[in-house]
Amino acid sequence: MNRSTGTYERTSVAGEEVKAFIPFALPPSDPPLSFDGHLKALLATAEERLRILEIAGEMIPSIDWFVYAFVRKEAVLSAQIEGTQATLMDLLEIEATGELPENADVEEVCTYIDALKYAWDEIEEESGLPISMRLLSEAHRRLLESAAGSSKRPGEVRRSQNWIGGTRPGNAVFVPPPPHMLPSLLSDFERAIHDESNLPSLVRIGLLHVQFETLHPYLDGNGRLGRLLIGLLLNHWGMVSRPLLYLSLYLKTNRQEYYRRLDAVRTEGDWEGWLAFFLEGVATVAEAAVETARSLHGIVRQNRERLIHRGDATVISLRLFEVLPEKPIITVSRVVGLLSCSRPAAAKAIRVMLDARILVPLDERKKDRLFIFSDYLEELREGTEL
Numbered sequence: 001m002n003r004s005t006g007t008y009e010r011t012s013v014a015g016e017e018v019k020a021f022i023p024f025a026l027p028p029s030d031p032p033l034s035f036d037g038h039l040k041a042l043l044a045t046a047e048e049r050l051r052i053l054e055i056a057g058e059m060i061p062s063i064d065w066f067v068y069a070f071v072r073k074e075a076v077l078s079a080q081i082e083g084t085q086a087t088l089m090d091l092l093e094i095e096a097t098g099e100l101p102e103n104a105d106v107e108e109v110c111t112y113i114d115a116l117k118y119a120w121d122e123i124e125e126e127s128g129l130p131i132s133m134r135l136l137s138e139a140h141r142r143l144l145e146s147a148a149g150s151s152k153r154p155g156e157v158r159r160s161q162n163w164i165g166g167t168r169p170g171n172a173v174f175v176p177p178p179p180h181m182l183p184s185l186l187s188d189f190e191r192a193i194h195d196e197s198n199l200p201s202l203v204r205i206g207l208l209h210v211q212f213e214t215l216h217p218y219l220d221g222n223g224r225l226g227r228l229l230i231g232l233l234l235n236h237w238g239m240v241s242r243p244l245l246y247l248s249l250y251l252k253t254n255r256q257e258y259y260r261r262l263d264a265v266r267t268e269g270d271w272e273g274w275l276a277f278f279l280e281g282v283a284t285v286a287e288a289a290v291e292t293a294r295s296l297h298g299i300v301r302q303n304r305e306r307l308i309h310r311g312d313a314t315v316i317s318l319r320l321f322e323v324l325p326e327k328p329i330i331t332v333s334r335v336v337g338l339l340s341c342s343r344p345a346a347a348k349a350i351r352v353m354l355d356a357r358i359l360v361p362l363d364e365r366k367k368d369r370l371f372i373f374s375d376y377l378e379e380l381r382e383g384t385e386l
């Protein structure tokens, strides 16, 4: 396939003459997208797996656990793609202690969760913002509300030229559009979201993700926001009602190919190659998410059985057990706060669960020791280690 997907404009950055890439508005034309048998089959599989994930979500009695867990998994992985060194355990530990993150990388994951939650709340509320650059900029403001982000114009579309890869514009992999062209390119982008289209929704989502990365509208955070947008659009077009798809696992595992496919759209017009890669990812991760949900559910059930059948289970220990899936790392003080019980009662409940090997101490510290819901986290953290 060789189609042209944009034009180049000469622009000068930091005294260097470079060629910025200006993508054509979506959808691809000349020639239009070609859906051969392979691509059609990938699309059908991805749609089917998403449907199964959606049904699984509907049937799970404690869906909030999974939303809690999968959002964190996605946040950690999306940040790891561009080198953030925070793990799921780091994040949960910070959440458990209620301390402010000292580590800049963990802080970035926390702000990603804020941004994601904000954007999902907006699109689900009647009076919330629709999917638009305004919504993305508001999410961006939250995403970059960290020490590292504050110099990158949180909440604002860039007003200067940026570049991707390389140490300076002259040796960059590519130079996104000059800032003066962004207003019109971004309104084309919004139109591509809201205009009528004959293309399947999943295909449109794949196209929009690439277009967003190619426009690179912000000084930083474009990767994370562009991936967050995938989930929002899946919801907007009625394919998933909760943020349960952690696509970043696939994009991280196949990072080189992810970047190569993004490049090939621009340099060779290979939209079809990107779409095949993207649809394969959706199918893979949707299936994995169903599997993960199923095994987390099994783990909770087995652990609960173990607890119930112990002679020493207390009422507080049973109540504690039911909050563990959303608070998989705890301390005695945290249990006191969560269950409004006395310190001895909390300590006793934890002791029972240690004996039952439901909880395991995370470290050796004496004061405010951390305990983890071990089997559960073992399953959940898969793929999130560095």
Ligand SMILES: Nc1ncnc2c1ncn2[C@@H]1O[C@H](COP(=O)(O)OP(=O)(O)O)[C@@H](O)[C@H]1O
Pocket (backbone or CB within 6 Å): 081, 082, 164, 173, 174, 213, 214, 218, 219, 220, 221, 222, 223, 224, 225, 226, 259, 262, 263
């Ligand atoms: N060659 C490329 N063409 C288009 N987009 C790319 C290319 N390489 C990387 N990207 C995108 O740019 C993102 C990095 O941009 P950046 O603004 O630093 O985002 P973040 O801070 O969220 O990582 C990558 O995650 C990827 O989505």
Ligand SMILES: [Mg+2]
Pocket (backbone or CB within 6 Å): 082, 220, 221, 222
């Ligand atoms: Mg970055």
